[in-house]
Amino acid sequence: MRKYLYVFGLSLQNVLQRRATLVMDRVGGLAAILALYYFWEAILQGKDEFLGYSRSQMLTYVLLMNVMRSFVFTGRGWELVQEIAHGRISSYLLRPLSYQGYSLSLDLAQKTIHLASALLELVVLVALFHAPVYVPARAETWTLFAVAVAASSLLFFFLEFLVSCLAFWTSESGGPLFCFELFLNFAAGSFFPIDVLPRMLQELLRATPFPYLVFFPINIYLERVSGPEAFRLLAIELGWLAAAWAGTQVIWRRGLAVYAAEGG
Amino acid sequence: MIAKFLRIWTRMAVMSFGAQLSYGIGSFGFLAGKLIRLFFFFAYIVAIFSHTKSLAGYTLAETVLFFLTYNVVDITAQVFFRGIYGARRAVQDGDLDYYLIQPCPPLIRLAASTVDFLDLVTLVPVLALLAATWTKLPGIGLAEIAGYCLLVLNGVLIALAVHIIVAALAVRTQELENTIWIYRELMFLGRFPVDIYGGALKIVLTVFLPIGVMTSFPAKALLGLLSPAEGVYALGVAAASLSFSLWFWRDALSRYTSVSS
Amino acid sequence: MAAIEVEKLSKTFRVPEKDEGLWGSVKALFHRRFRNTTAVSEVSFSIEEGELVGFLGANGAGKTTTLKMLSGLLHPTEGRASVLGHVPWRREAEFQKRFSLVMGYRSQLWWEIPAQETFRLNQEIYEIPEAEYRRNLDELVDLLDLSDCLSVPVKKLSLGQRMKAELAAAILHKPKLLLLDEPTLGLDVVMQKRLRLFILDYNKRNNATVLLTSHNMEDVVELCRRILIIDHGKLLYDGPLRQVVEKYAPLKVIRVDFREAVSAADLEPVGRVTESSELRAVVEVPRAEVSARAAKLLSKFPVSDLTIDETPIQDVVRRIFASGET
Numbered sequence: 001m002r003k004y005l006y007v008f009g010l011s012l013q014n015v016l017q018r019r020a021t022l023v024m025d026r027v028g029g030l031a032a033i034l035a036l037y038y039f040w041e042a043i044l045q046g047k048d049e050f051l052g053y054s055r056s057q058m059l060t061y062v063l064l065m066n067v068m069r070s071f072v073f074t075g076r077g078w079e080l081v082q083e084i085a086h087g088r089i090s091s092y093l094l095r096p097l098s099y100q101g102y103s104l105s106l107d108l109a110q111k112t113i114h115l116a117s118a119l120l121e122l123v124v125l126v127a128l129f130h131a132p133v134y135v136p137a138r139a140e141t142w143t144l145f146a147v148a149v150a151a152s153s154l155l156f157f158f159l160e161f162l163v164s165c166l167a168f169w170t171s172e173s174g175g176p177l178f179c180f181e182l183f184l185n186f187a188a189g190s191f192f193p194i195d196v197l198p199r200m201l202q203e204l205l206r207a208t209p210f211p212y213l214v215f216f217p218i219n220i221y222l223e224r225v226s227g228p229e230a231f232r233l234l235a236i237e238l239g240w241l242a243a244a245w246a247g248t249q250v251i252w253r254r255g256l257a258v259y260a261a262e263g264g
Numbered sequence: 265m266i267a268k269f270l271r272i273w274t275r276m277a278v279m280s281f282g283a284q285l286s287y288g289i290g291s292f293g294f295l296a297g298k299l300i301r302l303f304f305f306f307a308y309i310v311a312i313f314s315h316t317k318s319l320a321g322y323t324l325a326e327t328v329l330f331f332l333t334y335n336v337v338d339i340t341a342q343v344f345f346r347g348i349y350g351a352r353r354a355v356q357d358g359d360l361d362y363y364l365i366q367p368c369p370p371l372i373r374l375a376a377s378t379v380d381f382l383d384l385v386t387l388v389p390v391l392a393l394l395a396a397t398w399t400k401l402p403g404i405g406l407a408e409i410a411g412y413c414l415l416v417l418n419g420v421l422i423a424l425a426v427h428i429i430v431a432a433l434a435v436r437t438q439e440l441e442n443t444i445w446i447y448r449e450l451m452f453l454g455r456f457p458v459d460i461y462g463g464a465l466k467i468v469l470t471v472f473l474p475i476g477v478m479t480s481f482p483a484k485a486l487l488g489l490l491s492p493a494e495g496v497y498a499l500g501v502a503a504a505s506l507s508f509s510l511w512f513w514r515d516a517l518s519r520y521t522s523v524s525s
Numbered sequence: 526m527a528a529i530e531v532e533k534l535s536k537t538f539r540v541p542e543k544d545e546g547l548w549g550s551v552k553a554l555f556h557r558r559f560r561n562t563t564a565v566s567e568v569s570f571s572i573e574e575g576e577l578v579g580f581l582g583a584n585g586a587g588k589t590t591t592l593k594m595l596s597g598l599l600h601p602t603e604g605r606a607s608v609l610g611h612v613p614w615r616r617e618a619e620f621q622k623r624f625s626l627v628m629g630y631r632s633q634l635w636w637e638i639p640a641q642e643t644f645r646l647n648q649e650i651y652e653i654p655e656a657e658y659r660r661n662l663d664e665l666v667d668l669l670d671l672s673d674c675l676s677v678p679v680k681k682l683s684l685g686q687r688m689k690a691e692l693a694a695a696i697l698h699k700p701k702l703l704l705l706d707e708p709t710l711g712l713d714v715v716m717q718k719r720l721r722l723f724i725l726d727y728n729k730r731n732n733a734t735v736l737l738t739s740h741n742m743e744d745v746v747e748l749c750r751r752i753l754i755i756d757h758g759k760l761l762y763d764g765p766l767r768q769v770v771e772k773y774a775p776l777k778v779i780r781v782d783f784r785e786a787v788s789a790a791d792l793e794p795v796g797r798v799t800e801s802s803e804l805r806a807v808v809e810v811p812r813a814e815v816s817a818r819a820a821k822l823l824s825k826f827p828v829s830d831l832t833i834d835e836t837p838i839q840d841v842v843r844r845i846f847a848s849g850e851t
Contacts, residue, residue, distance in 0.1 A: 024442045028449030034465065035453045042320040042460040043312065051315055175293015182297040186304035197311045272649045279646065283637040362633040365596050365626050367618035368650045521538055522598050 003097065004105040011109035026117055033066045036191065037129065051195060056132035057222045058193075063122060063131060064221060065190055068214045070118035072153045073190070074110045075160035076103045077177050084167040089259060100161070100248070107157055136223055144230055148217040151237050156184075156213055158244035165248070168255030189215030209240035269372055276376035280347075284381065295382045302335065302386060305455070306393065320460045325400035326487060327457065332397060334454045334479040335390045336416055339383055341423035347378040349444050351431035360435070361522055371513065374431060404486060411485035411495065418502045419478035425505035432509070432516035454479035474501050526610070528702055528734035529572040529595060534604035535758075536565040536590050564590040566758040567604065574701075575732040577725070579739070579749030579766070581842055587758040588738040592704050595736070596626040609702055622651055624702035625695040629710035632691055634679045640690040641675040644697055651698035658697065665693040668723055685716035692720070696727065703727070705737035709744055721747050742842070754845060761845060773844050774836035776809040781822060782830040795822055 015022060040058050044050055050058055080103065083089050092099050126133055136142060163180045170176070185191050187210035194205055194215050205211055216233055219225050225233060309331060313324040322330070351374055354360040359377075363370035398404070430444045450473060453461070458469050458476030469476035481498045484490040539559040565587040572578055582588045593599045595606060597613035597620070606613060611620035634643045648658045666672050669689040674682055682690065688708070696703065705724070709717040725748055728735050739745055745752060745766070752769065754762040762769060779796070786803035795818050796810035810818040815833060822828055 020442050024445050024449070027446050028452075031450045031452045034461075035456060038460045038462060038465070039319070039456050041462075042456075043316055045320070047316075175296070177293070179293045179297040179300060182301045183304075186300075186308065191305070192308045192312070196308065196315065198314075201307075201311075268649065268652065272646070275646050275649050279635055279638055279642050282642065283635060358628070358631045359633075361593075361598055361626075361628070361631070364598050364616065365621060365624075366647075366650050367621040367652075518600055520599065522593055 004101050007102055007105040008109050011106045012112065015110055015113050022113070022117075025114070026121070029066050029069060029118075030121060032191070033062060033125070036065070037062045037125075037131075051193075052224070053193070053222075054134070056134045057224070059129075059131055060134040060222060061193055061218055063125060063133070064218050065214065066125075067115070067118045067122060068149070068152075068218065069190055070114035071111050071149060072156045072213055073181075073184070074107060074114055075157055075164075076107050077160040077164040077181075078174065079103075079106075080161065080164040081167045081174055081177055084164075084255075084259070089256075093256070100252070103161070104157060111153065134222055136221060138223065138226070141220065141223055141226070144234065145217060145221045148212075148220050148234060148237065151234070151241050152213045152217055155209060155237065155241045155244055158241070158248045159209065161248050162244060162251055165251045165255045168258050184210060184213065187211070188213040189218070193218075209237075209244065212237040212240060269368070272368055273372060273376045276373070277379040280377060280379050281381055295385060298383070298386045299389065302389065305331065320457060322457055322459075325397055326483075328393070328397050329401065329486065330457045330480060330483045331455055332390055332394045333416065333483040334451075336387070336394070337419040337423065337478050337482070338451055338454065339387050339390065340416075340420050341427070343380050343383045343387070344420075345375055345424060345427040346380040346383070347375045348427040348431045350374065350378060352434040355435055356523060358523060360520075364517070364520070370517070371428065371431070401487070404488075408486050408488055411490070412482050415482035415485050415490075415495070415498055418498055419482060421502045422474055422478045422505055425502070425509040428506075428509035428513050432513040435513075435516040435520055451475060451479075457483070474505070477501050526574065527571045527607075528574045528576070528609060529570075529736065530605075530607045531571065531591075531595070532569050532605045533567045534565060534569070534591070534594060534606055535563070535567055535602050536587075536594060536599060537561050537563050537602045563758050565594070565601075565755075568755065568758075568760045569604075570753060570760065570763050572734060572736060574734055575728070576751060577728045577735045577749055578737075579745035579752040580736055580755065581738070581745060581752055582755040586755045588755055589706055590758075591755070592626065592706050592736070592738065596624065596704055597621070598626075622698060623700055624704065625698070625700040626704045627692060627695045627706065627708055629688065629705075629707035632679075632687065633694055634687065634690060636678075636680050638678055639676045640679055640682075640694065643679075643694050644675075647694055647697050653698055661697050661699060662693075665697070668726065669693055669719075685712050688712060688716070688720065692723070699731060701731070701733055703733055703735045703737075705735065705739075707739055708737060709739060709741050717741065717743065724748060754842070756845075769845070770835060770841055771812070773841045775812055776836060777812050777815045778834045778836060779808045779810060779815070779819060779822065780832045780834065781806050781808070781826070781828055784827040784829045787826055791826075 037059065040050075040062055044055050044058060048055060053061065083092075089099075092102065125131065136145070160177070160180070163177055166176050187194075187205055187208065189211055190213070194202055194211055197205070212233075216225075216237060220230055306328070309327060310324065313319075313327070317323070319327050348371075351360075354363070354374060354377070360370065360374075363373040366373075426447055427444070430447065433443055453469060454475045458466060458480035461469060461476075466476070477498045481490060481494065485495060539561055568587070568591060580588050580591070590599065594601050595608050595613055597616045600614045609620060609623050611617055613620065634640050644662065647653075648655075653661070666675070669692065671686075671689055671693060674686045674690050679687060679690070692708070703724070708724070709720055712720065721744060724735060724737070727733055735748075737744065737748065750766055751764065752762070752766050753760060754769075778799075783804050783806075787806065789798045789801040789806065792798050792801065792806055792808060796808040798806055798808055800807040808818075808822075819831060819833065822831065
């Protein structure tokens with residue numbers, strides 16, 4: 001365990017050192033939030049609610065999107081794809097270190113810094129917009145929200161890991177991952193809440209793990225789901241997490257076998 | 265002169281196509297990703313309008329027009345100016361040295377060194393959707409169409425100025441390759457009509473970071489909502505930003521210090 | 526008319542010192558601190574049309590910087606230069622069409638596609654009429670034995686083949702001036718020889734001016750009658766190669782083989798013994814007395830074989846840099 005803590009510490013420094021990349025990531029996220037915030041303000045003009053979202057719920061959804069994307073949507077997929085493509089994976093396999101544990105430690109460091117930055121931005125944005133922030137009425141909502149976010153963060157990590165492992169089989173290294181990440185933005189509800197979509201499409205998406213990444217945790221926070229329904233959805237999310245983890249183990253082992261067969 | 269540049273551009277475009285082919289269809293996933301983004305965004309806008317009538321006074325067809333116009337300007341700039349992203353690499357690898365000693369403007373060489381044909385494919389559905397939207401809009405006169413085309417071109421020229429400034433920064437500092445990505449991210453704001461943005465932001469997007477002029481003004485002209493003064497202003501922004509960017513580029517080249525071997 | 530005229534050319538690089546990271550870069554845009562380093566300092570020389578001149582100097586002596594100024598890549602800090610009657614850093618098309626710069630450590634060929642595609646591009650860039658292009662290309666293919674390399678992606682070519690294609694791309698437009706920076710870098714001996722013959726031939730046939738830098742002394746000795754030596758940005762020597770050898774190599778080297786063992790001490794009256802084993806020795810003698818001393822050796826010792834050599838030019842040049850003066 002200590003070695004993973006050490007990797008975590010090193011990675012924290014590393015992320016902070018690569019300030020240019022960090023600033024760019026943050027500016028990028030903010031531009032999208034600004035655009036979507038004004039978009040919903042314009043939509044809500046003269047309305048008290050939209051599709052069951054109160055004004056403050058909808059605007060809080062947008063503001064939370066930035067926080068969620070910072071904590072959930074930071075994986076190690078691109079690094080993994082690079083390392084597979086350039087044959088650097090073998091150097092990890094020689095060490096007494098679980099690659100996934102190593103990767104997760106690195107990712108947690110990224111998540112920590114992005115989350116800190118996102119919370120700071122949240123304060124600034126709320127002050128700037130005089131935004132009507134929705135604050136959960138019930139104390140247990142916070143606990144549920146925290147569990148859901150933690151689970152969705154891990155779920156994203158393993159899903160992304162799974163897609164990145166395709167690089168073991170395809171020469172087309174970054175393409176599937178790029179595709180997957182753009183698709184996620186919509187399927188997870190990280191640009192728009194998915195309940196604006198037609199019922200059919202919604203049902204389809206709800207049958208996948210994707211809405212549990214962003215849409216479901218935010219809905220817990222906004223207390224649009226609560227009680228037994230919240231626990232049921234949380235159980236499904238944990239089920240998806242277990243499945244994604246199990247899938248990762250299988251694919252990883254198969255991928256390494258292919259990798260070894262081709263001589264790395 | 266222009267004919268010569270066009271011939272050089274065409275030849276380089278063909279060569280860059282050949283080079284891209286040599287990597288196989290490696291970027292197919294990227295193309296698919298861009299199409300997914302386009303269609304989902306479009307789908308969400310349409311879906312949201314099934315629950316509401318207007319966005320800041322714009323109907324669905326009008327909002328879609330703004331969104332598609334953003335795409336036309338953005339994708340066109342991507343297709344033609346993609347190579348300029350490589351300015352820092354051209355400095356670092358020394359390719360810029362060859363561009364500078366040969367009788368052809370280095371900016372043309374840079375721009376033509378990568379022509380993104382895959383992005384050209386994404387332009388096809390955008391134009392098709394644009395044509396479909398057209399029929400949903402009330403009768404549009406020839407003057408509006410002409411204004412639209414002119415201002416789309418104008419927007420592409422402003423994008424060109426941004427790219428040239430970024431390239432000049434790369435030549436001057438031999439780094440700052442991230443600057444272009446900040447621009448790409450900020451362009452997100454261009455997907456919606458500039459009128460939805462609050463006072464200060466709207467001014468920023470019209471004057472300092474003229475994303476609104478690039479993406480919203482053409483659509484407003486087509487809808488007959490742009491005053492002649494605003495039209496002239498848009499042309500002025502393009503002229504001013506292009507002149508500044510070219511001056512900045514020339515200045516950067518005169519300070520160019522070629523990388524050592 | 527002189528092909529190249531350079532007067533008191535200087536280049537000082539202002540090396541920015543900046544903090545790291547994006548913020549450091551942004552700050553550096555507005556407020557910069559600099560350190561000055563002089564790469565070239567008050568260099569003057571003139572090269573006539575048709576001359577083939579070698580440009581020698583250690584790494585970082587200022588050779589490449591000078592070539593880059595002559596080709597218009599860099600603006601000098603001070604001084605004047607006229608190349609083919611143009612000020613190079615104005616980068617006029619008329620000037621650019623008449624010269625070429627080849628850098629042995631760099632490539633203008635497109636990596637992923639065949640070299641002939643780059644040739645075609647250069648045809649457009651230099652506006653070479655089709656008939657002339659054909660004629661020049663055929664000639665180059667013939668002289669450089671390029672026929673096998675034209676339609677293969679450049680990345681599949683050997684280093685030697687690539688360098689030949691590189692040279693061909695650079696002179697398709699028949700430049701009157703060739704600036705060559707390390708043209709034989711990394712090539713094997715046979716390929717070096719071939720390239721040298723080609724450069725010499727191009728110079729003769731077209732009365733083209735050639736200025737070349739090289740670490741490879743063979744290049745200089747075989748190609749250039751005149752050399753420029755630059756060190757720490759200053760021009761140390763400008764003149765015939767022969768004269769340098771005479772001035773800096775006042776000694777010649779006699780190698781002798783003996784039939785019987787001869788001790789080093791016995792050889793001292795002939796000259797300074799630099800190497801000796803029982804049956805073999807190397808003796809340095811003053812240039813002017815070389816025949817007298819050789820005769821002495823032959824008459825006094827049981828010599829089986831004897832050769833007289835020049836000091837290797839590498840040693841000569843090293844000696845010049847070491848002395849740091851003319």
